[in-house]
Amino acid sequence: xxxxxxxxxxxxxxxxxxxxxxxxxxxxxxxxxxxxxxxxxxxxxxxxxxxxxxxxxxxxxxxxxxxxxxxxxxxxxxxxxxxxxxxxxxxxxxxxxxxxxxxxxxxxxxxxxxxxxxxxxxxxxxxxxxxxxxxxxxxxxxxxxxxxxxxxxxxxxxxxxxxxxxxxxxxxxxxxxxxxxxxxxxxxxxxxxxxxxxxxxxxxxxxxxxxxxxxxxxxxxxxxxxxxxxxxxxxxxxxxxxxxxxxxxxxxxxxxxxxxxxxxxxxxxxxxxxxxxxxxxxxxxxxxxxxxxxxxxxxxxxxxxxxxxxxxxxxxxxx
Amino acid sequence: xxxxxxxxxxxxxxxxxxxxxxxxxxxxxxxxxxxxxxxxxxxxxxxxxxxxxxxxxxxxxxxxxxxxxxxxxxxxxxxxxxxxxxxxxxxxxxxxxxxxxxxxxxxxxxxxxxxxxxxxxxxxxxxxxxxxxxxxxxxxxxxxxxxxxxxxxxxxxxxxxxxxxxxxxxxxxxxxxxxxxxxxxxxxxxxxxxxxxxxxxxxxxxxxxxxxxxxxxxxxxxxxxxxxxxxxxxxxxxxxxxxxxxxxxxxxxxxxxxxxxxxxxxxxxxx
Numbered sequence: 001x002x003x004x005x006x007x008x009x010x011x012x013x014x015x016x017x018x019x020x021x022x023x024x025x026x027x028x029x030x031x032x033x034x035x036x037x038x039x040x041x042x043x044x045x046x047x048x049x050x051x052x053x054x055x056x057x058x059x060x061x062x063x064x065x066x067x068x069x070x071x072x073x074x075x076x077x078x079x080x081x082x083x084x085x086x087x088x089x090x091x092x093x094x095x096x097x098x099x100x101x102x103x104x105x106x107x108x109x110x111x112x113x114x115x116x117x118x119x120x121x122x123x124x125x126x127x128x129x130x131x132x133x134x135x136x137x138x139x140x141x142x143x144x145x146x147x148x149x150x151x152x153x154x155x156x157x158x159x160x161x162x163x164x165x166x167x168x169x170x171x172x173x174x175x176x177x178x179x180x181x182x183x184x185x186x187x188x189x190x191x192x193x194x195x196x197x198x199x200x201x202x203x204x205x206x207x208x209x210x211x212x213x214x215x216x217x218x219x220x221x222x223x224x225x226x227x228x229x230x231x232x233x234x235x236x237x238x239x240x241x242x243x244x245x246x247x248x249x250x251x252x253x254x255x256x257x258x259x260x261x262x263x264x265x266x267x268x269x270x271x272x273x274x275x276x277x278x279x280x281x282x283x284x285x286x287x288x289x290x291x292x293x294x295x296x297x298x299x300x301x302x303x304x305x306x307x308x309x310x311x312x313x314x315x316x317x318x319x
Numbered sequence: 320x321x322x323x324x325x326x327x328x329x330x331x332x333x334x335x336x337x338x339x340x341x342x343x344x345x346x347x348x349x350x351x352x353x354x355x356x357x358x359x360x361x362x363x364x365x366x367x368x369x370x371x372x373x374x375x376x377x378x379x380x381x382x383x384x385x386x387x388x389x390x391x392x393x394x395x396x397x398x399x400x401x402x403x404x405x406x407x408x409x410x411x412x413x414x415x416x417x418x419x420x421x422x423x424x425x426x427x428x429x430x431x432x433x434x435x436x437x438x439x440x441x442x443x444x445x446x447x448x449x450x451x452x453x454x455x456x457x458x459x460x461x462x463x464x465x466x467x468x469x470x471x472x473x474x475x476x477x478x479x480x481x482x483x484x485x486x487x488x489x490x491x492x493x494x495x496x497x498x499x500x501x502x503x504x505x506x507x508x509x510x511x512x513x514x515x516x517x518x519x520x521x522x523x524x525x526x527x528x529x530x531x532x533x534x535x536x537x538x539x540x541x542x543x544x545x546x547x548x549x550x551x552x553x554x555x556x557x558x559x560x561x562x563x564x565x566x567x568x569x570x571x572x573x574x575x576x577x578x579x580x581x582x583x584x585x586x587x588x589x590x
Contacts, residue, residue, distance in 0.1 A: 079433075083433055087432075092423070095420065095425050097358070103350075106347060106350040107432065109343065109345070110346050110429070110433060112433060153432075
C-alpha cells in the first residue's frame with residue numbers, strides 16, 4: 001500500500017482577538033490517506049474540516065504536528081507540491097466578468113502540463129456554457145467550473161471541499177461518476193461533504209471530526225459495523241418485559257422495546273422464533289443496520305449533550 | 320515513490336525555469352486586460368481621465384508665474400503630465416481592481432495554484448502599467464513633435480524616472496488595496512495619496528515656486544524623486560548632486576513600498 005498523505009499530531013490554532021480569544025480548531029489529528037482512494041472528512045459545522053483541509057493543501061502552516069503529502073511538506077515545499085495537486089475551494093473565487101472559457105484558459109496558463117481549457121470544461125459538462133460569463137452561470141455551474149479548474153493540472157491528489165453543494169440531483173450524479181472515474185485512474189481524492197449519502201456512495205475510507213478531533217474513522221462498513229444494529233417493536237399486549245428472550249438486552253419504554261445488537265441476524269432469528277413460539281404478533285417491527293447518518297447523528301447528539309457547539313448539518317441530517 | 324520523484328522532476332523542470340513564471344504572469348495579465356476592457360469605469364480612468372487632467376493643468380498653469388521655476392508652460396505641463404498619467408492610470412485602476420479580486424476571492428483562488436504571490440501582483444498590474452507607460456511615451460513624443468518642447472536630453476534618466484514611478488505606484492496601490500475594505504471605499508482611500516502627489520510632488524505645480532523649506536519637505540514625498548528625474552531627463556536643469564538625491568529618494572520609496580506591502584496587503588476577503 002502506498003501512502004499519499006500522512007498526518008501526525010496535526011494542530012491548528014487561530015490567534016484570538018482580545019483576551020482568551022485564541023481558538024484551537026484542529027486538536028491533534030493522526031490519519032493516513034492511501035494512494036488512489038477517496039477519503040472523506042465529515043463533521044458538523046465548526047468541527048474543523050476546512051481548517052484541516054487548508055493545512056493539507058499547504059494554504060496555512062500547522063501550529064503543530066506534521067503532514068507529508070507525496071512525501072513532501074505541503075506548506076514549506078508548496079512550489080514543488082502544487083503541480084501535483086488540484087484544489088476546489090468551498091467558495092468560488094472566479095472573476096465574475098470573465099467567461100467560463102476565459103477563466104479556464106487563465107487557469108491553464110498558470111498551470112504546468114495543463115489540460116486544454118475546452119477539455120477541462122467538457123469533463124464537467126460545461127462545453128455548452130463556455131462563452132457565458134461567470135456571473136451569469138448558475139450556482140451549480142460555477143461549482144462545476146471550479147471543479148474543472150481543480151482538474152486542469154491532471155492532479156495526483158485532488159481536494160474537493162463540498163463539491164456538490166448547490167448541484168441538482170442529475171449534476172450531482174454526474175460529478176460522482178467523474179470522481180469515481182478519476183479514482184479509477186489512480187487519483188487520490190480528499191473530500192469534505194455535508195451529504196452523508198455522498199460519503200457513503202464515494203468514500204473508500206472516511207473520518208468523522210468533532211471539535212477538532214477525529215472521533216471515528218475507517219471504511220464506511222467498519223464505521224457502521226462498530227455501531228450496534230437496532231430492532232424495535234411494540235411489546236405485545238398482555239406480556240411483561242421479563243418474558244422477552246433473556247439473551248437479548250432490551251430497553252423498554254412503555255410498550256416500545258428496543259434491542260441493540262452487534263449480530264442482527266441471530267438476534268432477529270431468536271426474537272422471531274420466540275414470537276412464533278408464544279404465538280404473538282410483533283407490531284411496528286423494525287430492524288436495521290446502523291447507517292452512516294445514524295452514526296453521524298449519534299456523534300453530533302453526544303456533542304450537543306456535552307453542551308458545546310452543536311450546529312447540526314442541516315442538509316446532511318435531512319438527506 | 321521513486322517513480323513519483325522522477326515524474327515530479329519532469330513535471331517541475333519547465334516550471335522551475337523563468338519561462339514558466341513569465342507564462343503565468345502573461346496568462347493572468349491577459350485575463351486582467353479583458354476585465355479592464357469590460358469595465359466602463361476602468362476604461363474611463365485609464366484612457367480619458369489622464370487626458371482631461373493634463374488639459375486641466377495646462378489651463379490652471381496659465382495663472383502661475385513659472386519664470387522662477389525656469390519652465391515654460393508647455394514644459395511644466397508635459398513633464399508633470401507624465402507623472403500625472405502614471406499616477407492616475409496605475410494607482411486609480413489598480414487599487415479597485417485588487418480590492419475587487421480580493422473580495423471575489425479570486426486572489427485566494429489563485430494562491431491555491433502554482434502562481435507565486437509576487438507573480439499574481441505583477442500579472443495583475445501589467446495591463447495598467449502598460450497602458451500608463453504607453454500614454455507617457457505618447458506625451459513625450461507629442462510634446463516633442465507638436466508642442467514647442469525639446470526632445471529628451473537624457474532619455475535614460477527619463478526612463479529611469481518612469482520606471483521608479485511605476486514601481487512605487489504599483490507598490491503603493493497594493494498597500495492601499497490592503498487597507499481598503501470595499502471597492503466603493505477605494506474612492507476615499509485613494510484620495511490622500513492622489514492629493515499629496517498632485518500638489519506636493521511637482522506634478523501639478525513645479526516645486527520651485529514654493530518657499531525653500533516647503534520644497535524640501537516635498538522632496539520627501541513618494542513621487543517627487545521620480546518626477547524630478549523625469550523632468551531632468553527630458554528638459555535638464557539638475558546638477559549631479561540633485562540627480563543623485565532625486566534617485567535616492569525615489570529608491571527609498573520603493574524600499575518603503577516593499578515593506579508596507581508585506582505589512583499591510585491582505586489576500587483574504589475582508590467582508
